[in-house]
Amino acid sequence: MLKYIAKRVGLAIVTIWAVATITFFLMNMVPGGPFLSEKAISPQATAALEAKYGLDKPMFQRYLTYMGDALHGDFGDSLKQRGRTVTSIILMKFPVSARVGGCAVLCSLLIGIPLGCLAALKRGKFLDSLISVVATCGIAVPSFVICTLLMYFLGVRLKLLPTMGITSWQNYIMPVMALSFYPTAYIMRLMRSSMLDVLGQDYMRTAKAKGVAGFMILFKHALRNAILPVVTYVGPLLAYTVTGSFVVEKIFVIPGLGGEFITAITGRDYTLIMGTTIFLAALIITMNVVVDIVYKLVDPRIKLK
């Protein structure tokens, strides 16, 4: 087990390094720079700025310096937002995205799992068809369509909920709804099919024959086995959702990490791009490793390799 974890963690570190390296060179090879867009700036001032941030040095030397600093936990200063470090920007923006994303994941689990189970238990009945139709439609509607429809009906027409910012709890309702729409539909489908699979197993019949009570069979035997595919899905989902959705943050004007990342990319804020990319990649890879390990701990049928 320890050997397996060590191997996975080692591979994860290699992957993060590779992602950082690719991003660094790709970003620097693309024409354009962080100080080009500002109009009233003399060539001397640009040169001075570039010298200050070390952009005048050769690319490979900058790469080595950056990687050395990053290993010491120093991700540099933002090139565009003067006087602020990349770490402080990420620490300020990430909690906003994480709160919205966390609520959305929680919502989709709380709605998706029970409804998926219900559909499987009532297989072929009206309720099953209804849930399946809702789930299929939910997967087909892009997030920006959901966002704008919610915005139009709840925000503009009914004037029920605030449409922008993230100051009070009411602000959370629409973004969370928009973000949790797709995962809820997906979890419903996943849960339904894995529950149907489990319900057909021999041990379910045995439990029934032994006279185990109905809800005990459901919770102790069926649910614990059927939830495994959902666990694998939730890991990466959590990583992607808490880091902020670009679309949702753009439409509801939420000052989160997703929107910040887009601004950094379009403005060529090299250090902020690097910091955010490494942060996102580390989060996604960590979630994947954790899910794999948890999966193997929970499901004894899977052998450690």
Place this chain on the structure above:
Amino acid sequence: MKENPISFQMKLKPEDFLPATEEEKQSQVIMRESVSFWKDGMRRLLKNKVAMVSIVVIVLVMIFSFIMPAFYPYSYKTQIKGANNLAPMEYSEEEQARIDAGEKVFPHIFGTDKMGRDYAIRVMMGSRISLLVGLIATGIILVIGSAYGSIAAFFGGWTDLVMMRVVDIIYTVPDILLIVLLKFALKAPLDSLKDVPGFGWVSIVGENLISIFIVFALLYWVGMARMVRSQVLMLKESEYVTAARALGVGNGKIIKKHLLTNCIGTLIVTTTLQIPSSIFTESFLSFLGMGVAVPLPSLGSLASDAINGINTYPYLLFIPALLISLIILSFNLLGDGLRDAFDPKLKN
């Protein structure tokens, strides 16, 4: 020859060697053609009502977006004077005057946008672009993904390990970052490519569209590669692969003729389900303003443009939003139907 009365040997008489009569031959005739893989699948597909309805919807959308613009009196980029922000079926003052004078004016079925362009034709062109991106990008993904996945699985060992790590890395790099960077990086080479003789088509297709295809080719094949890899890992242990190898068939031919043809069911299903996801991604990119360039519309950019006027002209948003959901939904349902028909093992 003398017969042994207690022999267990078959007793054959000369009559047994006579030619069969016509009547006897009849029983040997195969009444029905044997059911091939395709026929079996098609039969199941034809019975599936949901899948058939989705096919009809897809065909209708294709007629709407590929054939109808040719007969439509308006163009997607002409700005009609004084016809800004017309409601559906409304006429501008000038057009109204022409109608009063007895002329026939084609109605603006979906109204016009804020630049005075007929919205119906823009929606048609938009869905054409979205469908084209979906289909071509999926083709690229299919070729790269299946080649990569089958090679990784077939050779196994170190090749597999390294190739799959590359997949992991591509999976983890934020796609939006690569898309934006690639768009800037590709701009100059595509611009210069335009002037090279033989590459005139670049300016017709548009740089943005080409860079979207390149992005798809670089990034989104990883899912397909994983799917094919898992199938080939299973198939390569089959006896016919061993037999082919014993007969001296080359590796490339085994992959092409034996392994990929045997996971054709999975390939069809994954490809069909990839189309809506490509359309999804393209609309998302266009929505963020990184997709096709103006004045060319796509369903995503139409929806994005409509957001600013959502309060007064909500139909400008609803039409493309509805259409894109409809397209994605019908491709999804068709994919599910194809899976049930061609890959029954995957059901549930």
